[in-house]
Amino acid sequence: MTGALVVLGGGAAGMSAASAARRADPDREIVVLESTGHAAYGLCGLPYHLSGVVPDAESLVSYPPAFFRERRRIDLRLHAEAVALDVARREVHVRTAGGVERVGYTDLVVTTGGTPSRPPVPVPDGTAVHTVRTLEDAVALRALLDSGRVRTAAVVGAGYIGLETAEALHARGVRVTVVERLDGVLTTLDEPVAARVEEHVRVHVELLLGTDAGPVLAERRPDLVVLCTGVRPAAGIAAAAGAATGPGGALLVDDRMRTDLPGVWAAGDCVAPHHRVLGRPAFVPLGPAANRTGRVAGTNAAGGDARFGGVVGTAVVKVFDLEVARTGLTLAEARAEGVAATATDVTSRSRAKYYPGAVPLHVRLVHGAGGRVLGAQLVGREGAAKRVDVVAAALHAGLDVDDLAALDLAYAPPYSPVYDPLLVVAQAAQRELARVA
Ligand SMILES: Cc1cc2nc3c(=O)[nH]c(=O)nc-3n(C[C@H](O)[C@H](O)[C@H](O)COP(=O)(O)OP(=O)(O)OC[C@H]3O[C@@H](n4cnc5c(N)ncnc54)[C@H](O)[C@@H]3O)c2cc1C
Incomplete structure (x- = not known):
């Protein structure tokens, strides 16, 4: 009989892993060890609780512990901190209110997230x-x-x-x-x-x-x-047990989220997944990848078959009245990586010129050899979040500047000029490429 599947950490990656494991194997014993008193909540919502936009902290919790225990038959243990990993015995040493105990596993998913520096x-x-x-x-x-x-x-x-x-x-x-x-x-x-x-x-x-x-x-x-001085991967337990680490000290994993330790998978902020533009692992601690890598790790750890296609570093943030978004590589990142790259900047508009509320939207498109799209950054009072995802899709598809300029994007005066700012920047990049050719 297959033994317990244990997940370290009850955050986005951990609860995704545990839930995916339950779907892959309806009968498996699944244990989640979480060091704090909460699991499965939206870290990304914390600033909005501070501001009062989200008045009630409980509403940040995706599902209460009882949901996982009763509906998904996941043994979620709160205030249970993993302190060491014994890979040879397949045991986790866990500190609880009652002292340190050993929890055996057949498969382990490490999702211990990040720690603030x-x-x-x-x-x-x-x-x-x-x-x-x-x-x-x-x-x-x-x-x-x-x-x-x-x-x-x-x-x-x-x-x-x-x-x-x-x-x-x-x-x-x-x-x-x-x-x-x-x-x-x-x-x-x-x-x-x-x-x-x-x-x-x-x-x-x-x-x-x-x-x-x-x-x-x-x-x-x-x-x-x-x-608020940044985050480091909380990879210590697995690293101390001998797991290979990479950028920033994050755990190295393959596309099935397998570490190089037998029976040990990892996901979320503690790993460096494959970055599709860089072509190597990168530490990009963000929510969507945590959920998705967790799901892949949990599926595979439970005997299923899933692969993670990688990240391109897409992020968006509200800064007072601005939408600020980025995807792929910045010019500085490309150059630091030794990639020949150019940036094309335009300031276009978020809506048709005549439509009330049109505001400037700045777009920087970073492109490399042969016009390959390498990344974009967008800043404006509106319209950045919607467009960064188009460039993220372009990066996934490996599009070049000509492809971007040819996209059939949606238009109506309240949402965009007839030439969308992304088309405007792509056309400007085409002109620049033609000049240097
Ligand atoms: C304030 C804030 C705002 C953010 N906003 C955004 C955003 O807008 N967009 C975005 O994409 N990302 C955002 N992020 C990042 C995003 O929240 C993380 O990428 C995501 O939560 C990572 O999920 P995770 O499960 O890997 O790690 P975590 O959510 O950190 O979960 C790890 C869990 O493991 C537990 N744990 C750690 N060590 C142990 C141990 N030894 N034993 C047992 N349990 C342990 C921790 O207590 C924690 O619950 C934000 C993060 C913060 C802090």
């Missing part, structure tokens, strides 16, 4: 310090905000979670300073595109770039410090 930022005594990584974090921070004791806050880090957090705190009437060590916001964008976001952020909150947080905190003594 916590740089050694000296924070003045008595200042509340938070991160935004778990539901518990958000509930605690929300309670502090609700208490009315926070008038000033410093958000350390101007990546997308830092900017979402700054927006949330600003919405709660807090005077916010964002402090970033690097010289720009959102370093996952090329500098000229990020500069547009930076300008917009400065309209709403104070932004200190190229600045060490320590002295600022010492001088300002804000009521609250929120550390």
